[in-house]
Amino acid sequence: MANLQDVARLANVSKTTVSRYLNGSLDLPKRTADAIDTAIEELNYVPNAQARRLSLGRSETIALMVPDISTPFFSTFVASVEAEADRRNLSLSLHATLNRREREISYLDHIRQGRADGLIFITNHAGDATLSEKINTAGPCVVVDEDVAATHVPKLFCDNDAGGYLAGRHLALNGHRHLLFVGGVDEMISGERRHKGFLRGLREVADTDLRVERISGPYTVEAGREAARKFISRSDDRPTAIFATSDELLIGLYEVLGETGMSVPRDVSVVGFDDVSPLHLFAPAVTAVRQPVRELGKRALELLLDFKPDADSTLPHEELLPVTLIERDSVAPPIRNA
Amino acid sequence: MANLQDVARLANVSKTTVSRYLNGSLDLPKRTADAIDTAIEELNYVPNAQARRLSLGRSETIALMVPDISTPFFSTFVASVEAEADRRNLSLSLHATLNRREREISYLDHIRQGRADGLIFITNHAGDATLSEKINTAGPCVVVDEDVAATHVPKLFCDNDAGGYLAGRHLALNGHRHLLFVGGVDEMISGERRHKGFLRGLREVADTDLRVERISGPYTVEAGREAARKFISRSDDRPTAIFATSDELLIGLYEVLGETGMSVPRDVSVVGFDDVSPLHLFAPAVTAVRQPVRELGKRALELLLDFKPDADSTLPHEELLPVTLIERDSVAPPIRNA
């Protein structure tokens, strides 16, 4: 493989000249420029990215850390970050943590190691002191989708509270007073906010007679199944509507509901959250709160690269992206007989 | 940031010693080793990956090029490659080509640039001479899922022919004789193989009276919609079964079938391909040929890193992974009235 030196020799100039010419920091008369171009052509020269990066002190790479890549929400998110990174001529280094803390912590070192210039970080467990300490000292980093307590980095979330509110209001307007909220382990701020918004939405419509139950758990298909089983095992006084706060929870819920012959929305109304999976094709099509996932990815990279913190602000920058309710066929008024 | 030199100074040894100690190419007496460990601890030293890579002449990174990251098939594939890469302590550099040839070609340079040690490449258009030339000279590379003609690199596909066969046989056994095959643009080998296998499966069961139509197109939701519209616009003598050869095609098909009130499988039977999306929740649950996507990703990286070509073999190595038919509710015998 030819290197800068080889090109310089063939073009009868110095390394410096070729380097500066290629980087545009030197104007050359046409003859010299041509000689260099010819030499590059002839030797089939391609600059070595590793050398360039070492010299420049940056990797031209940003790292993306997500719990899992294969779920629609995260894969769509990754896709939108990649698109924006590509637009800026940055490479994307992708890492799945599978929610394992030691991975999260070790990947955070990638910035210090010079493997990445910055990091976009999504985690599903948000309370760890070691983790937040590490995030605060790792280097350029933004936290997305789920908060990590005690971190002083820019943050970007969907408006979880508004999402909960929309779902709650919609179900209350449809006459539901006894509801089941599924999702969110205690430490996850997204779950808390969705829950709070949900209650607010319900109360705005129906201030009395409300009964809201909750099954907490991770945003997984299996947790959805489990919640559904628990729901079904109760023979009487069941809630008339369920708010499943992620696509995965909803999928698990639908699976079990379907298997056991429960009919949506006749026997129970359902509202989902995320709306990245093809919920419009499910039976019945699912009414859900839609997250602006693509917007989230694009904005995350913008925040990472362009954001300059206010000197006077002591609080970390936090940004909320709006959500919308997509009405489909999984919500109906409850049957009055109980 | 502390570097090797700083550590060496503090531990009263030379750079060489520290480097060799850290890389295990030097056994040191406990006192010296401790001194180095202490210095590293004290200075909070982390080796610089860029420098290491330049020196080593490899990037410890492999590049993954797919048409799109957000579809379930590719995102699952990416996830499985990432898992295997992580197991081997390699970084993964992710690139979406959006099927644009100039991107595919420019990303292939990443190997020569030293940005990646090898490349896993999936494309959806397979006939280009510039592209195959570039692939042949780019460096370590494997071609996955869809063939690129005239390339001499290891190749890994699902058994598309067997997949077509399973679908054809299943539909024929259910009594279908007039069928519609949807998918595959001309240059795509996967489509051809699925089609060929489809015919073989049909003929094995029913040698006469077979009528097989075909609508070609890319593996997209929109192409699925379009095929469905075309299908529906024919008022009589419609095929009684449709083989939609990707999840996306199937989704588009189901959307339009649903909107226009066609009932599956009463009015038309449907078999899908991929089975990565939650087809079991669709209405009705979709019978489909399942691709072993995770296996595909894992094996792709193995091939890239471990495969040593036979010196005597002139043909490129080609590997086929088995597929299975998942029977659900979208296939029934045709109604006999036409």
Next chain:
DNA sequence: AGCGCAAAGTAAACCGGTTCAGTAAATCGG
């Protein structure tokens, strides 16, 4: 006492770029 060998390191070249601080020659103004 002296040879041989193992133990414990090390100096310096190298990977392939970028960049600071110049230099030599050509051109220009007066």
Next chain:
DNA sequence: CCGATTTACTGAACCGGTTTACTTTGCGCT
């Protein structure tokens, strides 16, 4: 025709590791 400026370039240091080939010291053995 001389000094000043501009043009066209360059030597060498630097980024931070890895590695080859080599030195020094100390010990056991005869």
